[in-house]
Amino acid sequence: MKILTGSDLKSGAVVWWDGSSWSLHVEDACDVGEDAASIAAREEAERRVVVPYAIEATTDAQGRVRPAHIKDRIRALGPTVRADLTLRPADPEAGTWVI
Amino acid sequence: MYQYDRYDQQMVDARVAEFRDQVRRRLDGKLTEDQFKPLRLMNGLYLQLHAYMLRVAVPYGTLNSTQMHMLGTIADKYDRGYGHFTTRQNIQYNWIKLEDAPDILAELSTVEMHAIQTSGNCIRNISADHFAGAAADEVADPRPYAELMRQWSSFHPEFSYLPRKFKIAVIASETDRAAMRLHDIGIRIHKNDAGELGAAFYVGGGMGRTPMISHLVREWVPLDRLITYAEACLRVYNRYGRRDNKYKARIKILLHEIGAEDYAAQVDAEYQQLLDQGVEPPFAELQRIRTFFADPPFVEGLSDGVDQSDPAFAAWVQQNTHLHRVHGYTSATISLKPVGGIPGDATAAQIHLMADLAKEFSFDECRVTHAQNIVLPHVEQRRLYELWQRLDTAGLATANLDNIGDIIACPGLDYCSLANARAIPLAQKISQRFSDNGKDAVIGELKLKISGCINACGHHHAGHIGVLGVDRKGRENYQLLLGGSEGADTSLGKITGPGFDEDGVVDAIEKTTEVYLAQRQDGERFLDTYRRIGMEPFKEALYG
Numbered sequence: 001m002k003i004l005t006g007s008d009l010k011s012g013a014v015v016w017w018d019g020s021s022w023s024l025h026v027e028d029a030c031d032v033g034e035d036a037a038s039i040a041a042r043e044e045a046e047r048r049v050v051v052p053y054a055i056e057a058t059t060d061a062q063g064r065v066r067p068a069h070i071k072d073r074i075r076a077l078g079p080t081v082r083a084d085l086t087l088r089p090a091d092p093e094a095g096t097w098v099i
Numbered sequence: 100m101y102q103y104d105r106y107d108q109q110m111v112d113a114r115v116a117e118f119r120d121q122v123r124r125r126l127d128g129k130l131t132e133d134q135f136k137p138l139r140l141m142n143g144l145y146l147q148l149h150a151y152m153l154r155v156a157v158p159y160g161t162l163n164s165t166q167m168h169m170l171g172t173i174a175d176k177y178d179r180g181y182g183h184f185t186t187r188q189n190i191q192y193n194w195i196k197l198e199d200a201p202d203i204l205a206e207l208s209t210v211e212m213h214a215i216q217t218s219g220n221c222i223r224n225i226s227a228d229h230f231a232g233a234a235a236d237e238v239a240d241p242r243p244y245a246e247l248m249r250q251w252s253s254f255h256p257e258f259s260y261l262p263r264k265f266k267i268a269v270i271a272s273e274t275d276r277a278a279m280r281l282h283d284i285g286i287r288i289h290k291n292d293a294g295e296l297g298a299a300f301y302v303g304g305g306m307g308r309t310p311m312i313s314h315l316v317r318e319w320v321p322l323d324r325l326i327t328y329a330e331a332c333l334r335v336y337n338r339y340g341r342r343d344n345k346y347k348a349r350i351k352i353l354l355h356e357i358g359a360e361d362y363a364a365q366v367d368a369e370y371q372q373l374l375d376q377g378v379e380p381p382f383a384e385l386q387r388i389r390t391f392f393a394d395p396p397f398v399e400g401l402s403d404g405v406d407q408s409d410p411a412f413a414a415w416v417q418q419n420t421h422l423h424r425v426h427g428y429t430s431a432t433i434s435l436k437p438v439g440g441i442p443g444d445a446t447a448a449q450i451h452l453m454a455d456l457a458k459e460f461s462f463d464e465c466r467v468t469h470a471q472n473i474v475l476p477h478v479e480q481r482r483l484y485e486l487w488q489r490l491d492t493a494g495l496a497t498a499n500l501d502n503i504g505d506i507i508a509c510p511g512l513d514y515c516s517l518a519n520a521r522a523i524p525l526a527q528k529i530s531q532r533f534s535d536n537g538k539d540a541v542i543g544e545l546k547l548k549i550s551g552c553i554n555a556c557g558h559h560h561a562g563h564i565g566v567l568g569v570d571r572k573g574r575e576n577y578q579l580l581l582g583g584s585e586g587a588d589t590s591l592g593k594i595t596g597p598g599f600d601e602d603g604v605v606d607a608i609e610k611t612t613e614v615y616l617a618q619r620q621d622g623e624r625f626l627d628t629y630r631r632i633g634m635e636p637f638k639e640a641l642y643g
Contacts, residue, residue: 010126011196014151026143038495047128048145057283069573071512074521075148081441081523085194 003029003065004036005072006043006052014075015049022049024087026076029057029065067099073098100161100464101246101391105212110254111208114215118142119201142222143214144200148516151195154217155207159227159245159269160188160467164458167465169210171450177203182450184435184443186507186558187266188226188467189217193514215253220261222252222333228276229468233476234277234391235424238290241271243389244298244325247380248286250388251326258333262340263348265333266305278469278585279303280313281561283350288322293333296322302332302362303354307553309589311351314359316366324370327379331369335362394479395462401427405480412487414540415498420483429480431461433473433490434497434505438534439527442508444473452493460486469558470507472500503538503545503612504530507558511551511568512575518551520568520575521601523548528605533612543623544613548583561585563626564608565592577604581611581637582629586604593634596642610640 003026004017014030015022017039023029032039036054043049056068059099067073077095078086103111118138125135139145155170162170170190174182177199178192188356197204206211216223225245232240248267252258256490258265268277279285285301292530298320304313320328336350340358354362403426407413415510421430433453433640436442445453453473457465460482461475468474478486490496499505506529509515511522548562552569559565565580576598583592599607613626614637619628629637 007150009414010198012146012194044132048124050132055531066566070570071148071516071518074512077580078149080521081513081527 001031001057001059001065002033002036002054003057003067004027004032004039004052004054005067006040006049009047009050012050016036017052026067027064033041060097063093070099100163100242100265101158101388102481104283107206107211107250111211111215113149114142114213115201115204115208118204122197122201125272137219139200140218141215142200142204143217144195144197145218148512148514151200152514153192153195153200153203153214154185155190155192155212155214156217157188157190157212158249159225159231159242160229160469161227161231161242162457162465162467163463164454164465166210166212167454168451169206169212170475171447171454173203173206174447174450175451181444181446183441183510184359184445184467184471184473186469186471186509186556187224187641188229188469189224190467191510193510202587219259220263220265221259222255222261222265223248225252226277226282226469228270228272229466229474230276230421230430230476231271231466232394233421233423233428233430234272234274235422237272237424239271239288239296240392241269241286241288243385243392244271244286244288244322245269246388246391247326247385248329251329251359251380260339261333261337262342263345263350265336265350266267266567267329273587275585275587275589278558278561278589280589281306281310281558281585282313284329285313286325286329287626288539291319298322298325298328300328300332302366303351303359306558306560307349308346308553308555309349309352310555310560311355312589312591313351314354314363321384323382324374324379327373327429328366328370330378331366331373334373335365336370346524367436395464396571397425397428397477398479401425401479401481403427403480405429405483409484411491411496411498412484415487415496416483418498418502419500423477425477427480429478431475431483431486432468432500433475433495434499435472435495436499437494437497437528438504441523441530442506442526444575445473448492449495452489452495456486456489470505472505499539501544501546502540503533503542503547505546506530507546507548507562509550509552509557511549511557515556517554517572518568519553520577522549522557522566522568523549525566525568525577525601525604529608530599532605532609536609538612542616543624544602545612546584547608558585559583560591561589562592563624563629564611566604566608569598571598572633575601577601579604579607579611579614579641581634582626584626595634595638607641611637614640
């Protein structure tokens, strides 16, 4: 599947296109199929996102979206060396799928 | 240290106001990202893996305590409570919001700091020996010359759009502590037989994907012609440097293609022309700058010697202090490489503490080193134990300077959008492994440097052991290099062979050190043994 990601204009935070808006959580990402370019152009023009781009992704056994490339998996989690700065700081297992 | 005059302050304040307007127009939709990107980069604001990243310039690595406190305040107020000291003697913040960036720059301006020219194809922050003004082996303090070059290169209209970024380092001793030979221009202030000071210019060094050691293009430039000669060097590069291919655009490629002699001849011709045009600032300006770097009020008549009866303190003194040119003083390095820690990171509380210690123990001065540590340059030896106790309480007294635990590591794939592999976790594992097995101190000097991509921000080419992270079919892989050095004996590391995965490279490094320990002769550092026995015994141990 193809999913769309980018950075929030104001905060620079990593965001994922969920079909109607941008989510901080990769699990919310939806398959954009062939629509990535048009969604990206519209959202960038509306200043809701910076540098949007489409990436390959898969789903795990529980159906959760997982980016195919390690770089995007680290974007989805946060720095692997600072669990306290990730989206789920209280869960040390949150990043077991990243590397 | 240097203090802004009203022109310096006006320039920086004007840039803050200009950038504030640019950010407002970006947020209002009057600027597209394509239009805004070069403007934010001119102010040190990158968009990285997780957020905007702000790189703040620390001219020649020198800070007073007020400035250091401001760095801690920014970490607390605008970031997530920490900053990352870099291999260019700067500091980076990893979690900056775009709308906060103008306010941060405004706060920096109040302490005579900025982020100008920390990105882009311009002359970047001038770096220098972190022991400047303190080292026993220097012939002069290199910082007045670095400051003169900072003023010359700031907003220089001719050199704002060079073919590629341009890095200059200045030293004034035989011992190179600034990786001078691996800069676009390295300047070494030295004395002639008559006792006069002049500058040797080394041009065309650099790391990155095509590492090269610089060439000596002129042995002697009079100090009252320093800017004229630098301008000539830049002009020839600006004229002939390749703009058609960013990977061949650095000045090192120009020298490689036309030859150092041809380049030097062209620079000389340009220099002769420039001499008539009066581009050199008045010598009085250099003299004015020098007054800012006058000696602090050292106590006279102090004797050398430190009571080292406390073994932990003794280990720190032996490892982390450096000979000062004034009796009774020493330069103390605060390692930002705790065992298992993140190289170069410091919390806001640690930054504030180091600022306080600089004020209390080192005439209000501290330095950022290119090895990502902090130096207090002028500490009375009789107060060293008190200083160490304060550092120890804060977890800042790791005694590992230049040892295998004192690892240079770039932010790597944990933070950097250019990286192919993570560098920090590797540094943490290596440091932990060699602490646990007790070999850190046994091995002695071994400079280990890790880059997460070929851009070499982690200086892997110059590591006695270097590690380069690459992307191998979507997985992290690490190449091992041996034999690099950044000192007076500058050399480039050679790749050992096929790469390793994350755990494999830690094991490989341990095997490499075992070869060294088995083969070393009296007094040999790792690098000395490598140079004597060559690559083969190491390859045999790694792949045999």
